[in-house]
Amino acid sequence: MAGDVVRRRSRGRAGSADGFVRLVAHTDPVALIGITLSVVLSVALDLTNAATGVESLLAGLMGITISLLVDSLARAERRFYLRTLLDGPPWLVRTTPQLAGAVREAAERHAGTRVAAEAQRRYDEFRLEAEQLAAGRIIRRGDDDEDLIGATRDCIRELIGLTNVMPRVSGEMSWWRGDVGRRYWEANLAALARGVRITRIFVYATLSDELSDLVELQRRAGVRVGLLPFGAVSPHLHVNLAVWDGSSCWEARMTAHGEISENQFSVNRSDVDRLTRIFRLCADVAAFRD
Incomplete structure (x- = not known):
């Protein structure tokens, strides 16, 4: 007692x-x-x-x-x-307290454990992604082509693109032969059928037979194709990009082996203007096969 x-x-x-x-x-x-x-x-x-x-x-x-x-x-x-x-979309008002409560509970109930550390890591990761979204950008893994193909399907008037075809470990034309490249080309064909104007510049080191066949295939389909030899422009203009209707854009971040490590889709005006400017600088030097 x-x-x-x-x-x-x-x-x-x-x-x-x-x-x-x-x-x-x-x-x-x-x-x-x-x-x-x-x-x-x-x-x-x-x-x-x-x-x-x-x-x-x-x-x-x-x-x-x-x-x-x-x-x-x-x-x-x-x-x-x-x-x-919290004065925003209903889904934000409904889920934000739940999200904050779950993270707080994980940090407090399991303090000092790997669970609490992982909760903080995931929260920090979510915060960084949310900041990019607030800036008008979606960043995805290199194998996630959702935005590249989705934006091409949504395109109404014009698509401009810059593709670097350089010697690399996996071969010059591996991207266009792969699943993503084939699906992207199918979306291009559907856009051409809708009346979308497509202009694409290929930056190349060697004009191989395989590249010539690809250029001819796209030209016959209705794409305005330009060729730009490597070294004709500054190296910082060697960017894989696409711009849709002057309002959204895509840029590929590359590894040292020329593989896409990250896809960045953006509606941020500064990104769209920057990539449009890069394309025009390349277009001024490229030789178009009209």
């Missing part, structure tokens, strides 16, 4: 300590500093006899009251900011 009483008292003291820690953790730092200074000022006035006991107490209480008012205003401002963030 006595042991139960001791345990209850211990839990009570632990709960009080936890409550105090939570109070401090959720109180604005400015308010905490203000409360501390108010208490120190009250004690100093009383000890130095600069004010009567009542006056020093009132001074301290006044300072604490002002500090708590500042804390209340800061809390209200944070709540208002959070409400404005």
Whole structure:
């Protein structure tokens, strides 16, 4: 019985300590500093006899009251900011509290474990991806062609593209022979049938028979094809790109072996303008087979 009483008292003291820690953790730092200074000022006035006991107490209480008012205003401002963030699409309003709650529970309930570390890593990764989306960009793996083909299917007026065909480990024409290249070409044919104008420039090191056959195939299908020898333009213009209707674009990030490591689709105006400018600089030098 006595042991139960001791345990209850211990839990009570632990709960009080936890409550105090939570109070401090959720109180604005400015308010905490203000409360501390108010208490120190009250004690100093009383000890130095600069004010009567009542006056020093009132001074301290006044300072604490002002500090708590500042804390209340800061809390209200944070709540208002959070409400404005959630004033958006229904799916965002519905799922954001669940997402935040799940990450917090994983971090607090499993603190110090690999689960908590993984929760933070995934949250940081999600935050970076969300920042890219806010900038108008979708970044996918090198083997994910969803945006390249999807945007070609959605194209209405014009598609311009720049393709670098360079010697590499897997062969010059491996991309166009692969599954992604075939699906992309099928989307090009469907776009041509809709009346979309397609202009494509091939940057090459050697005009092989295989490349000549590809150029002729696309030219006969209705693509305006240009050829640009390697070295005719600055190396920083050697970019695999596509721009649709002057409003969206795609850029491939390459490995040292010439393989696509990352696909970047963007509706960001600066990205679209940059890739359009690169294409035009190459088009000014390329020889078109009209």
